[in-house]
Amino acid sequence: MAKKNLSKQKKMDTRVNFTPMVDMMMLLITFFMLCTTLAKPQAMQLTMPSNDQNVSDQDKSVTKASHTITLYLGANDQVWYIAGLPKYDDPSCVKKTSYGPKGIRDVLINHTTEEGVNPIAKIMVAKKELDAKKAAYNSTMTDEQYQAQLAKLKKGELPSGEKVPTMTVIIRPLDTASYENMVAALDEMLICSIDKYVIDKIGPEDQALIDKAGVK
């Protein structure tokens, strides 16, 4: 008997069963896919003015009237604007518009300064050209060069050598506005390459004006 067993030596099966391993891998992959974020959220840079009362009014830079636009963000996604400095005795200077490309962006782009130019439109065109140059197939522009040129553009120095005035936008959200409205307004500043904007509180004069103009 023993002899027979010896002669009938079986060929060993060297294959390993991978199925349990694959099962486990599947589980792990599912776990990682569900518990992780691949797309990181975006951030928006915001610098608020200091609350410090020591900054005297003289230190605050003064811009020309036609270089200023004031936005009032109201309830229910409504937005009002004043082109130029607010005239506190004349509520008719407050005009209503809407969010998005057809409303507030149109107002910003078509704003004409006292020099008779549309600075935002010109800067946006120049930025589009710059973006195209950066995105071009054989572009050798580095990120730093792009940022430097963009910073120049935002200061109103066009590549053609023309200098356009820069706009200042004052955003005054009412207490009834939502956070989304504020971000939408800031978004327009980004789209329109406006460098000088500020989120400000509503003072007593503004309050009286917007009350009269029916802003809520």
Next chain:
Amino acid sequence: MAKVKIQKKDIWIDMTPMSDVMTLLLCFFMLTSTFLTPEPIRVNAPNSVSEIKVPTMDVLNILVSPEGRIYLGTDNKNYMNAMLDAMTDKFSIDLNATQKKHFLEDAMVGAPMSKLAAYLSLDPEKMGEEIQTLGIPTDSINGGMSEFQEWVQAARDANPDLKIAIKCDSKTPYKTVKAMMSELQDMSENRYQLITNLKTASEE
């Protein structure tokens, strides 16, 4: 008549290529992903075209719910520990080891100091429900700094390079955002990152 011989077929499938692919996928997911930090409340951030990424290191997250409840936290547990020590010292609260452990397991701070000890004594499951009804108060204490400001100050002391990232719900009224930002401005914290989702071209 020949006997019909039914041959036993080998139904063994070679799993090796499949496990190869799986390993690759697994490695990819493990290396490219960052974990979702559990947030005490669900917040839908508004959309914007900004393409700046949120920094991954040294960020102080401030979360504001639509109801105006404020939560705050950092990813780094060392800073959280330092913040907790500074705050418990200041408000002379004694926490035992379990309560401290619960605090560090929590992603964000969201309880007023008066209720902190009671909140941290709860079961972890109960804590998740309880935190939704709490929030860090922003009322100033005896004309001084508010608890929210104290927490920010403690975080600033733990790491002076912390960047402030604010995540608000799109439905949060501007009034609460203004109140929160004004508290930060009072302590000369004027630079923030507003966390938003990327707006796609179709939404434009």
